[in-house]
Amino acid sequence: MLEFKTVKIEMPEDCNVILGMAHFIKTVEDLYEALVNAVPNIKFGIGFCESSGPCLIRHEGNDEELRQLAAEKAFEIACGHSFIIFIKNAYPVNVLDKIKSVPEVCTVYAATANPIEVIIAETERGRGIVGVIDGLRSKGIETEEDIKARKEFLRKIGYKLG
Secondary structure, eight states, X not given: OXXXXXXXXXXXXXXXXXXXEOOSTTHHHHHHHHHHHHOTTOEEEEEEEOOSTTOOEEEEESSHXXXXXXXXXXXXXXXXXXXXXXXXXXXXXXXXXXXXXXXXXXXXXXXXXXXXXXXXXXXXXXXXXXXXXXXXXXXXXXXXXXXXXXXHHXXXXXXXXX
């Protein structure tokens, strides 16, 4: 038996999501520490799928709404030792290095503010993440005007020098 399913992840306002795979029960606490050490005023919730023993959704966070959302979405995904993190007051670029340096983290599938769809394969043994659909299909190639707008935007939000 092999079935494919998708789980849709819609973002709350001013929120980003990070989806990944890890391998150990202490991951949820280590991700918590990585996030609070990366950005002092970050708000977040983490859901972690335990894939052995009692197979529970482990969850942590410093924002109760995001923590609950992460636990619910992790339960909906229910794949291996996957984790999902919802963040506010920061962008994925601010925390990805810290997340990827957590010893248990194996991979990051997505880090975005876009709604995503998680593609899941299910067999008799369990479920696994096949991939992620992140955002919309490309509509064209940027023009010189688009390049100028991109550069202006990056400077406006402080990621490049004026």
